[in-house]
Structures are given as structure tokens and as C-alpha cells.
Amino acid sequence: MAVGAVGGLDWLVRGSDLPALVEDGTGQGQAALAAGLGLLAQRDLSFSQMLKVDRQLRSLGQDGLERGGLAPLRLAVLGSASLDHLLPGLRVAGVRHGFALEIFRGEYGQYWHEIMDADGPLRAFAPDAVLLALDAGHLVGEGVDPAGEVRLEETFARLREGWATLIGATGAQVIQQAALPRLPALMGGNEHRLAGSPAHLVAAFNRRLRGEADAAGVDVLALDEAAAADGLAVWHDRVLWLKARQEVSPLAAQHYGELAMRLVAARRGRSAKCLVLDLDNTLWGGVIGDDGLEGIALGQGSPEGEAFLAFQRHVLGLMERGVILAVCSKNDEANALLPFEKHPDMLLRREHITAFLANWDDKATNLRRIAERIGIGLDALVFVDDNPFERELVRQTLPMVRVPEMPEDAAFYAERLARAGYFEALALTQEDAGRTALYAARAAREAARAQATDLGAYLAGLDMVLEWQRVDSLGLARAAQLTAKTNQFNLTTRRYTQAQLAALIDDPHALVLQFRLRDRYGDNGVIAIVVATPGADETDVLVLDAWLMSCRVLGRGVEAACLAVLAQAARAMGARALDGLYLPSGRNGMVRDHYAGLGFARLAGAGEEAAGATRWRFDLAGRDGAAELAGAIRIVPEPGA
Template identity: 55%
Template sequence: MQAGPSLYWLPEAPDWRERLKALRALPPGSAAAWDTAMALARTRLDFVATNALDAALRALFAEGPPAGLATRPVRLAVLSTSTTAQLHPAIRVGALRRGIHLTLYETAYGQWWQELLDPASGLHAFRPDAVLFALDAHHLAAGAEAGMEAHQAEAALAALLGRLEEAWRRAAALCRGPVLQQTALPVFPTLLGSNEARLPGAPAAFLARLNAELPARAAAAGVDLLDLAGRAARDGLAAWHSAPLWHRAKQEVAPPAAPFYGDLVARLLAARQGLAAKCLVLDLDNTLWGGVIGDDGLAGIGLGQGSAEGEAFLTVQAHARALAARGVLLAVCSKNDAAVAAEPFAKHPEMLLREADIACFVANWEDKPANLRRIAQALNIGLDALVLLDDNPFERALVRRELPMVAVPELPEEPALYPAALADAGYFEGVAVTAEDRARGAQYRGNAARAALAASTTDLAAYLRELEMRLLWRRFDAVGLPRIVQLINKTNQFNLTTRRYTEAEAAAVMQDKQALGLQFRLLDRFGDNGVIAILIGRLGMEGEMAIDTWLMSCRVLGREVEQACLAVLAAEARRMGARRLRGTYRPTAKNGMVRDHYPKLGFTPLAAEGEALHFALALEELPAAPGCMRIEEG
């Protein structure tokens, strides 16, 4: 059997057996065991090692994950028409790699549709958080025949898509999390050759049409695609599928491909939890250009058209710039004199990246772990939101040792392959792109200008007035829904309850007359900060409105936005008949910064319930809005 696609961007672990033995000796259910298991999962494990780690994981955490995890556990149901048991360990380990504890349920063989329909089935009793449709190519192509006329093939395809959409609808009603649909592997040989599309009923052509139709249909239904066909096109079908194994065991995905398959599933689940990385940190010498700028000078570095090396480094820069265009922040972390490091950005005619593209530029002779901490602090994001692209194996190993939460991909020797390695690793996996994502670079450049203004002003009140802030608010609406859901699911620090919402659940707030959903956008003299706060309240008995969700972007802290949001919330709540607000703080590993949020706003403490702290604010007099900004509906 051919070797499967490798997780080649992860560091090798030749000592994995010794590390696994040490893991098994740790106390079951402990944080130490979880961290040790996660560290091992973040190495290049093959099918055998992955299964061994999974066995240890299930034994150590049979009673559930350790307390205090920053990520939500996931209950995943796999609805399959083929054998997928060989994939389960890899899916769990892929989730572990991202700090997620995953419990998996698979419907009985060939019974996925029956279990989906039957409220008394094991699937319904499992109560999944997410559903994966892993329907094999033979099942999907069952309605296709080579002798079909074009209109007959079209009708068969329409019928299949209709069945899938009905299955998605039922799955979405069953679970509160994402629904995933696997694209069809191209397992059928062609009957016409390169022009197979001219035989529309041929299974290969039929599945190609299905895969072409799925993106639009899935997007309309809020379903996320697991692009198995795309991976097979990159890696070769033989890396993913074995025809003899299919006939012997009905395993469509061959066991050697399981670790990559599990990673593909896990990165989609992680993206829905807001766990995708936010910032690509770039080394400079031999990463963005060939050579050493301090030694070779501006004219001596390898960059630009006319040489294979120079063109390869241009592709690295082009990929970084394209990531920035979809919302990924770019930073520089280089051991260099700052002026020397900045020179190519300003003066080299072939540079694609310019300093204006870089949200944080750090070049000095300090160690890289210290500088990565500096970058995370400057951008106000977690270290676990950083990905370091660095050609130097020593620096990669040092950062992994000192900052294991920072993602550091192994890189091939050929720089032309850096972009593919970064893409294959899936650090920036996403399921949607909003207008705020595209504007993120400009927003962080505005933050730098605001910081410069703050540094030149000693009077805080005067600084806030000079920002000329406008806070725009409105109820939840269809236009803002994608950004609302994105913020709810990725905001961890300034988040009082860390409740997560699907798009359907957020849309339901708009229809609920007892619910209040508010979105806030902040503008100032330096630009548009985008949507920076989401509040959800629910009116209950005796005129009390419970604040279900209060989250904000950390980049607007210190500008009295909290007080302004409270003023709007209180006014709207009282308009709905509320006489008091009830706020709750539920601690997580990341939201300690808002523990005192409600007391600072004048709320009175109530009796705690376990770790949850409750507070109340009477609405006899509405809280005053801050005078440093204009508050407008719109």
C-alpha cells in the first residue's frame, strides 16, 4: 500500500515511543497529561503512531478533558456510507493538536439516513455538536450511468443535490455546531479520457460536476466543505485511496492517509471555534529574500525576476500579501539592525511587501521568543495566534521549546515550496471572509497612529476627545450576521460568558421578541475599527434582562467604549420593559481580564453559582454615556 500524505510541516519525533510511554505514566485526567499528549500530537506522526497516541488519550481521558480548557469539547457525529473506523483515531488526535477534546459517534454501517430521520436513534441520543457527511464516491455516483443523455444526468445530479440539502437541513436542526460535507474522491477511471465531461453520465464526469456544484450549495446552506477531492488532486489519488482495500474492507480513505484526513477535519472544527491563527510572523534573511541584507547589501540579496532564487522569494512575498488581503496580520521578527532590515522594504524595486503591509516590525539582536512576545503584546493577540515562518532550523527549534503555543512549520529547503507548506499546514483555515477581515491591516495601522497620538498626549480625556470617536450601533441584521457570528466564535479574552452561536442561532435572536442583539462599530479620525462589540440580552420574568453575551475587541480597550455600550444596552432594555440588568461572568482560561467588568460599570454583586459570578444593575436611572464620543444608531 502506498504511503499516505505526510504532515511534513510538523517536526519529526523519532522518540515518540519513549514519549508515549512517559505519557501513559502520568495521572489520568490531569492537565500535565493533556499538555504532554498535545505536544506529542504536534509532531509528524504516521498512522501507527497516531493510533497509539489515540489509545493512550482515550485511556487517560475516559472521564472527559481536564478542567479549565480554553477550547470547547466537541461531540462529532460521522455519517458515512463506507468504513471510517480507521479514521477515528486520527480525527481525535487532529483535534487534540488544536487543544480540543473530541468525542466521536459513527452511525451504523449503511444506516446514516435512517438514523438521521429517527428521533429514537443513537445519533439523536448522542446529541452532536458537529456533523460530518463522509459519503463515499460509489454511493454518490449510484444514480449515474454512462449511457445517460445530458438532461438525464442533469436530473440525477439535481436529485442528488436535493437529497444532500435535505440531509444538511436535518443535521443542522440536530446539532448546534457546524455541518461538514466531504467532497467526492475521484475514484472512477475515465471512459472518454481528457474530454470525460462530454459523457455526462459517466461516474467520473458526474462526480466532477457534483464537486463543482457543492461550494455554492454548501455556502447557501451554511455548510462547510471538507475538500478531499482537492487534496487528492494535489497529492495523487493513490496517496488517499486503495482500490483493493475498498473492495476488501469498504475503506474509501486508506489508513496511511488517516493522519492528514483527521487534521483536515480538526482544522475546520477549530476554525469554527475561532482557533485559526491571526498573524504570520516573517523572518527576513533567506525567508523573504535570498542572502543576508546586513552582509550582502541591497544589491546583493536574491530577489526579483531574472533568477530562479529571486522569483521563488517573490512567491513567498506574494503569498504573504494575499493572506493579508483576506485578513491575516503580517509581522516581522528578524535578528538585524532595524534600519538595515527596513531598507529593502523602502528601497528594493522588486519588493512586493512594504512596511505599510506590516502590522508590527521588530528587528533587533534579542532572541526570537522575546521578540515574539513583544509582537503579540503590540498587536494585543495571544501567542497562540502567531505562526512563525523562519528558514533557520535552530530558531524554529528554540521557539518551539520556549513558546510551544506558537506555530512553527518545518520548511523545505527550496523557498519556492514555502507557500505550499504554509497552506498545507492549515494554520489560517477559515470558513468565511468578512469586510472587517479585509480591512484588518488598515485597522492595525490606524492603531499605530492612535498609539502615537496617545504617546504625545499626557491628558487621557484630551486624547479621547482628539480621537473624534463615533460609536454606531444597530440591532442584529442579515447584513451584519456573518461578522457577528465570527466575533462570537473567535473572541476569547474580552468575553464575559464565552457562549458560542451558530449563524442560525444568531439569526434566531433577530426573530425573538424577548431577545436583544446589538452590534457596535467604532470610527475615529484614523479610520474605521469595524464591528468591535456584540451584546445579547434576553428579557425574562419580573422585568429582568439577562446579558447572555458581552464581548468586545481588545483593540478598543481604554476608550470608554464599555460605558457607551452599556448606555445603549440599558436604554434599549428599558424600552423593551426591563427594570434591571443581570450580568454573568463565567471564567475561562483566557477571559480573566474581564472578571471585574461588571463591578467597574456599577453593577452590584449577587450570589455566585459555582464559578459563575452574577451582578445586577437597576434601570431606575439610565447610566450616563461618556462624553468623549458620539453615539448614533445606524
């Protein structure tokens, strides 16, 4: 479905019944507001509904939205054309992704001055993210230009300078909008043969943009791909461009906001991690318990069977890039396993499924079990089911689980899931590709732990080895990804771009460490990142600006082993103490007592600005106790040491 006048977020439920968002300051009012915001997150709104909801959001104000459970986020939108009509779609999409947006709207065509003005309002706004929305004509020109390739070089040189200035001055996530391919072709299918053709230059700009953005640590808002999928007329209204310089049509504002906020959410670790699948009429046609192995529709030879095969191929591709797979089916387990084990055309096999639940319990209950078994939050799940009753039951019972509306024809399953963007990713690391194996090994560890009667013996039997090293250029992408995605075991929830981490790596007074844990079940991958910098007033004290760790290794003494490494590395740098910060985020309450448990002493009156923030000190003189706390974990020296 195209975005058009009907909204076009076709993986969401049509928004026929919208709540009145009211926040009266009481606990009951806040709960009702949170429920209303949760309902909005699942609704595909018409254009008029979007505007109505936006008015409600603005009337609630930033404080009201935060009391409704949304995370504050400052977004600057800068551009070369009109921007006001895009802001409602951004605010509404922000709610869908869990953010209360405070938006700085740049003045018409003044983006360069705003970027470069060190004392201007943009710097004072201190954005968390900056969206650069530059129109196609501004980037490449509106007419034929024989020197167009030279102009393109100048455009990218200017963009690189602007990106670097924004990242260096604000530390914000920078999102560069791709050029909308709105300039008409002059030679049809042979446009590349006309030197300086505007349409050809737009295509050349978009091809080059991806590499330039990757090198600069910038994310791309892929308007070119969206226009190719939906049709240019959905995204661009020539009359509105000429009358009001609105390059993106107001009717596409909600989808525009959705695409932008996916990037913001992915940078902050809010993309889904696990795809939970129903079986009958979802992975194959028919009911395995009634139709038998020979009677289900799957595989080549029929359009229906090939449609389910294509969906399985898409699901398998998601698994191979790091999405965890699970099954949640109302079925006898023996029947449910038959196609995985014996159907010759079944692409998905039992070993691909990290958690397999087939029983007659309600699906909300089984989804809770799946999240617990895998060790992730319910908000990391995407549940795909062909049955509208089951979908709505899960939405009502577990509103944090993402549940796409599925089309009636399985031929469109893969397209619908892809359009929903639940698994938006900004980079792919080696650990991503091996995530299924990581979580399968975790399940095996937990099964062994459940059978063990002596925790100490169990931990000793894991044969754990902690490997560590300073983050280098090879580990930069994974380190930045972990700072973005880790929310629970994250003492400060500070996010770092690759460029920011690269600067810290080059700083001889800073310490950026990564930790990897192996055991007899396999490699857990990189499980922790620590960033330490000299104190502002005490340069012989290293301040732990970030300490984050994968929840899958909790309860094994890894925290103390990491502290032993930190203490050793800090002493080698001449530090006399480590200072740890705890900044509450609403999602990291589990680590409130982290430093106390490791023997840090609280510094009275030394908290940060945030309510509930605390500061802790670990004196290094004569302290080797952390190494003893590591217990069953063997620490491997830094490579090259």
C-alpha cells in the same frame, strides 16, 4: 510531499521522539501532560505512531485530557461507509488544534436515520460538530445513469433537509465531506460528453456543493482538492474499498483528521491571525548586512530570485485577505529596512508590516514583543524562518506559537505555508480585508497613549464615536465570525452559526446588536456583538446570552457605552431588567468582573451549571448611569431612528 505512508504533514517536525502521556492528578503530572500534548501538536507522526498516540489519548480519558489543557468537544461522525479507521486521525488532530474529542461514531450506512431520529442517540449525544462522510458512489451512483442529473437534484434536496435538521435540532457546526473523485473516467478528457458518467457527476456534485453549503451555513471538507493536490492513490486504496468499504485510506487518516479539525478550529476562532517573518534567506536570498542591496537574490532574472518573489506574492495575498504581517529578524534595523524601501523588485513594503523588529535579541523575546505591540495572543502567531535552530528555539520556548518546518528550496515556501493551513478561514468579511490597517491604527493609538500623561485628556482627544444597529442580513456573516473567533472578551463563549443568528434576528422578542467604533485614527470596524433573549421564567427580563468585544478597544469606556445602548433598546422592548451571564471557559478570565464593574448586582444562587458561572442583574427603572459612564464616547443613534 504527499500524505502517503510517511504521514505527510510535512510542515511539522518528524515525530521521532514521542512523550509518554501520563496524568497522575497532581499539578506536576498535569504540567507534564500539557507539555507532552504540546509536543505532539508539533509532530508529524507515522501511521504506527498515530495509532500508539491514539491509544494513549483514549487511556487518559476525557477528564485527563481536559486537565492537560484541552478544550472538550463532542464530534459526531456519520457516513455511508466504514468510519472506524478515521477516528484515530481525528482524535490526534484534535489534540493538535487544542481539543479533547469525544466522538459519536454513526452506525454503518445509518446516517439518515440518525439525523432524523428525534429521540435517538445522536440527539442525546448533543454534538458540537457533525461530520457527514458520504462516499462518492452513495452520492451519485457507481454506474452510468442517463438520469444522473435528476439524481443529483434529489441528492442535494436530501442533503439540504439533513443539514437543516441537524442545525435546527442541535445547533452544531455541520461539515459536509466533498465527494472523493475515485470513480474512473470512461471518456478520458471528454467525460462531460457522456450523459450520466459517474466521474462527471462527482465533479458536478463538488462544483455545486460549495454554493449549496454556503447558503445553508455548512462547511466543506475539501477531499476533492486534497486528492487533486496529493494524487488519488494517496487518499484511496481500491482494495480496501472492496474489502472493507474504507473509502479514505487508513494511511491518510491523520491528514483527513487534520483537514476536518482545521474547520472545527476555524469555526471556534482558533486560526492564526499574524504571520511573523524572518528576512535573510526567507524573504530574499542572501544576507542583506553582508551582501548589500545589489547582492541579495530577489526578483526576475534568476530562479532563486523568482522563488522569493513568489513567496512574497503569497504573503502579500495573505495580508490582503486579512492576515497581519510582522517582521522578526536578527539584523541592524537600517540594513533590514533597505530592501523594503529601495529594492525595485520588493513586493512587500514597510507599510505592509504592522510590527517590525530587527535587532540582536533572541527571537522568542521579540515574538513576545510583537504579540504585545499588536495586541494579540502568542497562539495567534505563525513564525516563518529558514533557520532550523531558530525554529526549534521558538518551539521549545514558546510552544503556543506555530512554527512550520520550511523546505530547503524557497520555490516551495508558499506551498508549504499554504499546506499548513494555519490561516484557515470559513468566510471573508470587509473587516478581514482591512485588518492590517486596523492594527496599524491601533499601534498608532497605543503610541499616543504611551506619550500621554492624562488618560482622560487622551481619551477625549480620540474623538470616539460609537455607532450601533441591529444585526441585519448584511452584517450576519461578520457577527457569526466574531462569535466564533472571540475568546477572551467573551462572557459566555457561546458560538452562533449564521442560521442561528438569522433566526434570532427574525424573533421580535430577541435583540441582536452590533457596535462599531470610530476615532480620529480611523475605523475600528465592528468591535462588539450582543445577543439578548427573554428569560425563561421572567419574560420582561432580557438575558444577555452573548456579549463579546474586541480586546483592541479595551480601556476606553466602550463597555459602558454599549450598556447605555442596551438599556435604551431593552426599555423600548418593555424589559424591566437585564440579566448578564458569565460562563468561565478557561480563556475569558479577564471579564470575570465585567458586570460588577458596570453596576450589575449579583444574583445569589442563580449561576449556570458550569463551575464558577455567575448571573448578574441590571434594573432598568430610573437607571441612566451607564450613559454617564460612557464619558468621552459619543453614541450615534441607530440608523433610521
